[in-house]
Amino acid sequence: MEMQLVRHSLCAFIILFFAGTGFAERSSDDSELRSLQQQVTGLRQTLKDANDRHSAEIKMLHEETELLKQNQAAAVSGPQASPLYGIPQSFNPDISAIGDVLFHAGRNDQNVERDQFQFRELELAFGNAVDPYGRADFFVAIEEEDGEWSVDLEEGYFTFDTLPYDLKARAGKFYSAIGKANQFHTHNMPWVDKPNVIRDFFGEEGMSEAGAELSWLVPNPWDNYMELIVQVQNNSNQASFAGDQSNDLMYVTRLKSFFEIDNDSTLEVGGSFAAGANASTGGGHRTNLEGLDLTYKWRPAQQGLYKSVTLMNELLFSQKEQGTEDTVDSHGLYSSLEYQFSRRWSVFGRYDYSQFPDDSKSHENACSAGLTFRQSEYCFWRVQYRHTEARGGSTTDNSRDELFLQLDFGIGPHRAHPY
């Protein structure tokens, strides 16, 4: 019993003690409690703010990660991975087909020429890298001549473009580097026809032969572009060299220099030399050709879409040894001016003078004028009038008036052309 009493008393004492103490504190400092309550509320708010901020940041990080994943997927599988750019296609060469249709109306003194349409040429161009050391380009011309269709390899070559010492080389079949006009493809000419001097000295198709070429960028104190080209080709050109009897080689050298006069205008000066045996009259006879060309171009940077001027001049001399130990000294030239006066339109004029490699007593004088309408980058229309007068020597004096209408159109990517 005693023990029980003690226990109860102790409990009562403890209860009274704690209750007493609490009461005493509450009554002693109410303001302190309020301050504590405020502190707790402040802390709660700060905690909530921090929590909100962290949640927002975590959400943003998640979104960023998602975006990065998407970007990465887009970068990997983007346009390149679409079916259009699949692996098999990317090894295909760039293929282009360019058609050239002509309507030709001509009258000469005897009035014997016929007016007619002509599908002059279908050029097929193929090109791509072969391996890390170079690329291949093929230009196949399908042409109609006197009712017969023929397939001709205009050019086809391998370019070694990773050689050291600023060298570049080609092997295959390509246009001889004599002047500029000989190297134009049909769709890239600023006129309907090749200048008379080119046709008379190299034939209708120009001079393109199988061979090899090495070209070098010549260092010079003016730091100008200067290129030296050396070509070794078959001497199978009909007009100036051996033609079908070709069993020897022709050597061509060209030095070309390029000057930027100012931001808008440039000047290109070139000198060419070609030499080889012409077997037309037996062995041992040779032809030497010397050419000079000068091209001035003006295209104001800001107005470049709408205005430009190109002045192109070439002069060619030929010494062709003949059977009687005579040498025929002949020459020819052309001078051409083209003025682009709006985004799509340009006018041009050309003067031609040409003797013949086998006959310096005969010559042709021709004047041409024309208008080009560029429907788009891949299609143009051209009208050209040409008046030719042939005089002297073996040719009968005569004059011809011709009108050409040309439509040139291409599909495919082939459009990067030398300046």
Add this chain to the structure above:
Amino acid sequence: MNVNSPNISGRRVFVFCLVFAALLMDRPQRCQAQDKLNIVTTTTNLKSIAEAVGGEHVNVSSIASGSEDPHFIEAKPSYMLRAKNADLWIRVGLDLEIGYERLILEGSRNPRIHIGSPGHLDASAGVVPLEVPTQKVSRSMGDVHPLGNPHYWLDPYNGRIIARNICQRLKQLDPVHADDYERNLASFLLKLDNAMFGSRATKVIGGDKLWKMQSDGTLDAFIKGYNEKILRNKQSSPLPGQETLSLDGWLAKLKPFEHAKVVTYHRSWSYFARRFGLDVVAELEPKPGIPPGPGHILQVMNTMKSEKAGVILMEPFYNRGDAEAVAKKTDAKVVVAAAAVNGQKEAADYVALFDNIVSRLSSALSEVSK
């Protein structure tokens, strides 16, 4: 050149081949004696960014001058000479340079900058292109780019990607100065971010976060929320230095004209319009690269009237006459702004390029909105 017998010429050809074969086999890597890296870029925009990142360790030149249409650059031989000595060639990519790049690279005789070499950088790596065709493209669609719209540099965000790409490549080519390139990159990015959002917002929030939120369309809400918190904190327990934020820079200047309808000459402003919230309702060109004809012009004028488009935005190299004629009949303003560094004298570098566009565009838009 005197060839008298086939024997002699045969011997010459043999020697020619021998020399040639020797050259093929022995292809030493050229060493640059000079300290600075030579960089050739296709456009002035890339040049400006490459100069900012490369700093004193690079010499940069650009093929384009900035005044011309970047689609129609001709492969002048003088460009090949420049490319000949280049350690790094930087292109815009997405087929912008398809008309001339190959000729310059081949003509340069510099294998170090050929495609696939470390010296060849396509700056578009990592850029998300717009207007990527979803079907087989043909030229009936005009001058379309199969890889997407190539005018991506007109979004300053892509300027950051270009700068990072350049920095990474410079570090690879010239590891000795890697720290400098990183430092230059950081300061270029800061300059760009400051110009875009204002220096205070960039400092407080950080460039990366700002671009992210701007791209998501969450930036305005974030700024609002941020400012509300600041104001709440100010009332309860003010902390020193905590001020409300407001955007500045290009974004703020064009903010009042969000969703303004504009017409452009060529489809070159898509990236810019997307970044700054402008709606391009028509182009003066009927199809990319095809000059405007009377029928299409009439259609554009009707669209401008119905959509209430008050501004025609164009580059200086296009015919202003076409745009002026349309503007006159629709009471619109023509804004001629360079899309390339040095295209106008105010556009002296990549940041100034946007200063110029934003200032010309915002003043025209505020005039027409009066």
